[in-house]
Amino acid sequence: MLILNCPYCGVDAEETELAAGGEAHLKRFGPGSSDDEFHDYLFMRENPKGVHFERWRHANGCGKWFHAARCTQTLEVFGTYSAQTTEPPQEIKDAITAKRPGWSWREFS
Amino acid sequence: MSEPISALNHASYEGIAKVEECGLQGMITLRGDLSDKVLAKAVKDATGQKVPGQREAFVDGDTGVCWMSTDELLVLVPYAEVEAKLAAMTNALSGTHALAVNVSDARAVFRVSGANAREVLGKLAPVELSAEAFQPGQIRRSRLAQVAGAFWMDDAETFRIVCFRSAADYAFKLLKVAAQPGSEVGVY
Structure with missing residues (x-):
């Protein structure tokens, strides 16, 4: 059972109250981009065993989207943070480094 | 002008807690x-x-x-x-x-009251409802089994629950089953 703290309403919401929104921090490649970039944007997703960043929505709650950093292997949650950002905040990165030294995920580490 | 009537028109049920539809709000x-x-x-x-x-x-x-x-x-x-x-x-x-x-007119409102009101709600929503965690003055939006619902406490033994009117019948049946006589869990 996954329990995430919603950064908007401060509730410790369990999985059935949330809706998964796939991978976080995707950069959109739209009109004007190359076919390869567009292909990667549409189809290429991370599938790590370990540190992962995801989007979640507090669907049966405040209805807001937020980001979560967690470990896919142990279900450990490193933290949740606002959706209004293009990269994980430093305190989330620090929390992950404390538990998983040397981690990397896409361009973040 | 037709007379407005709430979804279940003050239906009520008495079990380990009293469940009532509150009427128009x-x-x-x-x-x-x-x-x-x-x-x-x-x-x-x-x-x-x-x-x-x-x-x-x-x-x-x-x-x-x-x-x-x-x-x-x-x-x-x-x-x-x-x-x-x-x-x-x-x-x-x-x-x-x-x-x-x-x-x-898009909503239905229920009241669950009695010493076991926390138990009845606790069976339906994935929410910590102990007296330390949930008190009058707080609201929680969550789900009641399969439908969205929000609730707050009017006093230490009374919950008011809001859900969509289209789900009123489902919510009332849920509350009735959760309040069946003899179904006390004894957690709260």
């Missing part, structure tokens, strides 16, 4: 910047309450205001006054980036 969904002074005054004029903080609910009878999210409030007013209150609110907010809509 005026409800206005108000979205906007909750720190805005104009919005705060509109809420004050409609309900006499200040703007609630995170997960707070200031409700007295059928008047009050509940925090729904960072940019949304649920304003409760008597059913007969909802059009007048909404007009006053819309007028007050005309120069502000905010939206107020009458959702009274």
Whole structure:
């Protein structure tokens, strides 16, 4: 059972109250981009065993989207943070480094 | 003019707790910047309450205001006054980036009361409902089995539950089953 703290309403919401929104921090490649970039944007997703960043929505709650950093292997949650950002905040990165030294995920580490 | 009737027209059930459909309740969904002074005054004029903080609910009878999210409030007013209150609110907010809509007829309201009220709700919602964690003055939006619902406490043994009117029958049946005689769990 996954329990995430919603950064908007401060509730410790369990999985059935949330809706998964796939991978976080995707950069959109739209009109004007190359076919390869567009292909990667549409189809290429991370599938790590370990540190992962995801989007979640507090669907049966405040209805807001937020980001979560967690470990896919142990279900450990490193933290949740606002959706209004293009990269994980430093305190989330620090929390992950404390538990998983040397981690990397896409361009973040 | 046809006579407005609530979803289950005051249906009730007595088990380990009393479950009642509360009848018609005026409800206005108000979205906007909750720190805005104009919005705060509109809420004050409609309900006499200040703007609630995170997960707070200031409700007295059928008047009050509940925090729904960072940019949304649920304003409760008597059913007969909802059009007048909404007009006053819309007028007050005309120069502000905010939206107020009458959702009274889209909702159903239930009351669960009695010493086992926490148990009944605890069976349906994935929420910590111990007396330390959930108190009168707080609101929680969650789910009741498979439908969305929000609830707050009127006093230490009474919950008021709001759900969509289309799910009223489902919600009432859920509450009835959760309140069956002899189904006490004894957790809370």
